[in-house]
Amino acid sequence: MSSRGSFTNVIAVGFMLFALFFGAGNLIFPAMLGQMAGENILLANAGFIVTGVGLPFLAILALAFSGKGDLQSLASRVHPLYGIIFTVALYLAIGPLFAIPRTNTVSFEMGIRPFINNHDSFLPLLLFTVVFFGIALFFSLQSNKLVDIIGKFLTPLLLIFIGILIIVSFVNPIGQVQAPAESFMNNSFFKGFQEGYLTMDVLAAFVFGIVIINIMKERGITTKKEIMISTFKVAVIAGVLLTIIYSSLTYMGAKSVIELGHLDNGGAILASVSSYYFGSFGKLLLGFIVIAACLTTSIGLITSCASYFNKIVPSISYKKWTIVFTIFSAVISNFGLSTLIAISVPVLYMLYPLAMCLMLLTFLHPLFKGKKQVYQVSILFTFIVSLFEGLHAAGIRIDVIHDLFTAILPLYSVGLGWVVPAIVGGIIGFLVSIANKVNQPLVEEKL
Numbered sequence: 001m002s003s004r005g006s007f008t009n010v011i012a013v014g015f016m017l018f019a020l021f022f023g024a025g026n027l028i029f030p031a032m033l034g035q036m037a038g039e040n041i042l043l044a045n046a047g048f049i050v051t052g053v054g055l056p057f058l059a060i061l062a063l064a065f066s067g068k069g070d071l072q073s074l075a076s077r078v079h080p081l082y083g084i085i086f087t088v089a090l091y092l093a094i095g096p097l098f099a100i101p102r103t104n105t106v107s108f109e110m111g112i113r114p115f116i117n118n119h120d121s122f123l124p125l126l127l128f129t130v131v132f133f134g135i136a137l138f139f140s141l142q143s144n145k146l147v148d149i150i151g152k153f154l155t156p157l158l159l160i161f162i163g164i165l166i167i168v169s170f171v172n173p174i175g176q177v178q179a180p181a182e183s184f185m186n187n188s189f190f191k192g193f194q195e196g197y198l199t200m201d202v203l204a205a206f207v208f209g210i211v212i213i214n215i216m217k218e219r220g221i222t223t224k225k226e227i228m229i230s231t232f233k234v235a236v237i238a239g240v241l242l243t244i245i246y247s248s249l250t251y252m253g254a255k256s257v258i259e260l261g262h263l264d265n266g267g268a269i270l271a272s273v274s275s276y277y278f279g280s281f282g283k284l285l286l287g288f289i290v291i292a293a294c295l296t297t298s299i300g301l302i303t304s305c306a307s308y309f310n311k312i313v314p315s316i317s318y319k320k321w322t323i324v325f326t327i328f329s330a331v332i333s334n335f336g337l338s339t340l341i342a343i344s345v346p347v348l349y350m351l352y353p354l355a356m357c358l359m360l361l362t363f364l365h366p367l368f369k370g371k372k373q374v375y376q377v378s379i380l381f382t383f384i385v386s387l388f389e390g391l392h393a394a395g396i397r398i399d400v401i402h403d404l405f406t407a408i409l410p411l412y413s414v415g416l417g418w419v420v421p422a423i424v425g426g427i428i429g430f431l432v433s434i435a436n437k438v439n440q441p442l443v444e445e446k447l
Contacts, residue, residue, distance in 0.1 A: 010230065013215055014237025015156070020208045021056065021201055021242060023103060023297030027290060028266030029198050030246045034253025035262055035269060037188055038180035044192035045250045051196025053242050055356070057235050059205035062362040064213055064231040067224050070308070071206045075358060077365075078375040086354065087308070093351055094203045095305040096325045098344035101333035103294035103301075104132045105340065110267045111287030125334060133330040136295060140302040140322050159241075162289050166248040168277050175258030194415060200348065203355055207304040302326055350383075350390035353418040357382040361426070373429035373436070381425030385409065385418040 030048065037044035068074040071090065076083030093099075108128045116124050184191050209231075216230050253269050260272045270290075274282030306321035316324075332340070361375055368374045388401050409417040 009219060010233050011237065013212060014234045014241075017060075017208060017212055017234055017238035018241045019293075019296040020211070020300035021199075021204065021238060021297075022245065022293050023099075026052075026199055026201075026242070026246070027249070027270060027293055028106070029195055030249035030266070031253035031256075031269040031273075032266035033192060033195050034250035034255075035257050036181040037184045037192065037250070038178045038254060038257065040180045040184050040188035041177060041250060041254045043189040044180075044184060044195075045247055047189040047192030047194075048196045048250070049243055049246060051193050052199050052201060052246060053239050055196075055359075056201040056205035057239050058363075059202050059355070059359050060209035060212065060231060060235050061228070062359045063206065063209040064224075064228045066362050066365070069213075070210055070311070072308075072312070074362065077361075077370065077372065078358075078379050079372070082379070084312070086351075086358075088312075089347075090203055090206060090351055090355065091305050091308055093344065093347050094200060094207060095301050096329045096332065097347075098340055099200065099204070100298055100301050100305075100325065100329040101335075101340055103298040104129055104330070104333040106267070107132060107291045107294040110271060110290040114271060114283045114287070122334070129330050129333055132291075132295065132298075133326050136298045136302060137322065137326045139299045140306065140326070141319060161285060161292070162245065165274060165277070165282075165285060165289070166245075166252065169248075169252045169255065169273065172277075173255040174260070174273070174276060175255055177254045178257045181262065190414060197352060197415070200352075202359070203348070203351060204301075206355060207308075208300060211300065211304055211307075298329075302329070346390040346394035349393045349415075350386045353382050353386040353389075353422075354379065357418065357422045360422075364426075368426070368430050368433075371430060371433040373433040374426050375429070377429035377432065378422045378425035381421035382418045385412075385421050389415065389417065 029052075030045075033044055033048055034041060063071070063074065066074050070087075072083045072087040074083075075086045078086075105125075108125050112124065112128050180188065212231060212234055213227060216227050221227055221230050249270075252273060253266070256269060256273055256276075259276065260269065263269050263272065270286055271283065274286040276282070278285060302322060302325050305325050306318050309321045309325075310316065310318040313321075357379055361378060385405065388398065388405065391398065392402060405412045405417055410420055411417055
């Protein structure tokens with residue numbers, strides 16, 4: 001293999017991709033899943049891996065398969081205006097409006113708050129925010145060294161520290177796995193499948209995938225086949241690491257119930273497990289793990305968002321966009337995690353199905369020869385369903401529509417009501433494209 005696609009380079013970029021994905025939610029949700037799933041841990045974890053690893057893996061490959069240079073170009077297969085709107089909405093949702101501020105807030109809640117006495121004071125969060133985003137800004141401005149900084153330095157440290165906690169939990173488990181919670185008594189695989197959405201990694205994959213592909217091109221890998229092969233290798237490395245970490249954290253959570261009881265969230269579970277094994281040192285260990293994970297994710301998101309907005313508004317430099325997003329995220333993060341989630345979840349409920357539909361259409365693109373009508377009608381039907389799901393998540397429930405969708409749409413009750421409409425929309429769009437092609441000569445003859 002040539003140096004441009006050498007084993008060392010693939011490993012480094014694979015570690016980088018893992019680090020970008022492995023953020024706050026990736027620590028919290030598997031542990032909570034383990035506690036809830038109990039004896040059904042294997043099925044629940046398998047479902048979580050499908051959506052937490054498998055779908056992001058496919059999203060990155062879809063970008064490489066499409067041959068497009070960015071998400072906007074890919075989404076423009078629907079319509080150029082849709083390409084801009086969808087891409088901007090996605091970058092803002094997983095960037096400065098929610099995901100970037102969350103990295104700071106979760107870092108503080110799990111890594112700093114346990115060591116302070118006055119939990120009501122806003123000053124510790126403010127000071128931590130300044131330091132956290134100061135570090136993130138520094139590394140984000142070193143984008144040309146991103147692989148070396150993240151892939152060769154921060155990620156190995158992160159893996160070492162979290163590996164310590166995982167190994168101890170396997171060698172000396174807290175207790176035996178207990179019965180599953182009521183919500184995981186039945187359909188545990190599908191419950192785990194739904195929990196995987198909480199990581200938001202499919203959305204992030206459309207952002208991080210572009211970073212990976214651009215790095216490949218910078219290293220001389222230019223043909224579509226070479227990019228696909230290299231991207232596949234990198235995604236496999238990141239996917240294997242994520243699968244091991246997720247499964248280990250799920251196991252850790254399942255074993256903790258008998259001693260710790262059912263806790264409110266994954267953060268509390270990890271904090272209690274760390275304290276159980278290592279006491280005060282456990283809290284310090286957990287704090288380092290969380291801050292390192294969140295910091296790497298924050299750097300990746302700031303870099304990706306700044307690069308994209310610099311592209312669509314080149315009059316503002318990359319450096320200025322980086323500073324703007326960092327400061328904006330720092331301000332937003334001080335509103336608190338609960339507020340961020342309340343505002344962002346409805347938006348994500350609308351964006352997630354659209355992103356998944358676009359990913360599937362990308363792989364099927366050669367089958368229907370890229371006909372725009374297929375993209376347009378499929379995306380339109382998906383948007384109609386996801387819009388009402390988003391409104392429902394925001395507490396705006398239109399009973400007539402909700403009851404209708406529940407009655408006629410398979411999987412609507414489990415958040416996948418968009419799947420059948422997307423398929424039907426694609427078929428209708430294909431038939432419309434054929435009808436237009438048949439009628440076109442008749443129109444020309446009359447003219």
